[in-house]
Amino acid sequence: MTTKIDLSQTKLPAETQNAVSTLGNQLQEILNDQLESIILYGSALTEYFRPGQSDVNILIVLKNIDTESMNKVLDPLFLSKRYGVSPLFLTQDGVVSSTKVFPIKFLSMQENYQVLIGKDVLESLSVDKKNLHFRCQQETLNLLMRLRRHYLTSGGSGLPDRIARVIGHFLETLKRIISLTKETPISNDEVLEKSEQIIGLDKTILQRALDYRKNSTPLSHDEGELFFDDFLKTATQAARYTERLRID
Numbered sequence: 001m002t003t004k005i006d007l008s009q010t011k012l013p014a015e016t017q018n019a020v021s022t023l024g025n026q027l028q029e030i031l032n033d034q035l036e037s038i039i040l041y042g043s044a045l046t047e048y049f050r051p052g053q054s055d056v057n058i059l060i061v062l063k064n065i066d067t068e069s070m071n072k073v074l075d076p077l078f079l080s081k082r083y084g085v086s087p088l089f090l091t092q093d094g095v096v097s098s099t100k101v102f103p104i105k106f107l108s109m110q111e112n113y114q115v116l117i118g119k120d121v122l123e124s125l126s127v128d129k130k131n132l133h134f135r136c137q138q139e140t141l142n143l144l145m146r147l148r149r150h151y152l153t154s155g156g157s158g159l160p161d162r163i164a165r166v167i168g169h170f171l172e173t174l175k176r177i178i179s180l181t182k183e184t185p186i187s188n189d190e191v192l193e194k195s196e197q198i199i200g201l202d203k204t205i206l207q208r209a210l211d212y213r214k215n216s217t218p219l220s221h222d223e224g225e226l227f228f229d230d231f232l233k234t235a236t237q238a239a240r241y242t243e244r245l246r247i248d
Helices: 014-034 068-071 074-083 092-101 103-111 129-154 159-179 188-199 203-215 221-244
Strands: 033-042 056-062 087-091 113-116
Touching: 014 033, 014 056, 014 068, 014 087, 014 113, 033 103, 056 092, 056 113, 056 203, 074 087, 087 092, 087 113, 092 103, 092 129, 103 113, 103 129, 103 159, 129 159, 129 221, 159 188, 159 203, 159 221, 188 203, 188 221, 203 221
Parallel strands: 056 087
Antiparallel strands: 033 056, 033 113
16 A cells, blocks of 8 residues: 655655655555654755755664565665665664764754654654764864865865865754753754854854855865865864863
């Protein structure tokens, strides 16, 4: 029995909507009682979705995951890849335990998702603030290491493009750092302002990174180096703030 999947409220193009709906019904038929839930999450439900560039993220929750169950879904998943479908397979216990290791990811999933088939396994998830704090420390330090490595291995070339690739994830991390100090969640539109007010970052640098990602206006070598230096200092400041932050 197929389930009517309504994706009209998403930002997915019509052909991608059809592909996701077809995939959901194929998985339901193939997996049958093994299937707990299929959930669309991420940018496909926001204005940030870019057809042909953004992944179509789908969480698929099974009662058990083994090679037999994965082998069953190889063909439909392979066909859906042409539409950017990126599947994440977990058990329900795996969803709960994953919040301890990937709290930023699952908090983001909770903000933008749509249940396509089965039950809502995200609604009641909670994240421990200490786990979130630790992950934010990891993310900010990892960003610094990757930025420095890029500069050294590239000889200082492609610096603005590197910033464009990391700014989205950096802002998501900043949003979670800020949430550690506030009881009320903040929206994506508030991240730059709150990053300046609470963490002390220069929001004009963050805005410039967003503008460059959107427009990719060519910069001279010296301009790119100065831009990268400002962004590196901003990331360093965020890492130091997160390290000093104390969570009760």
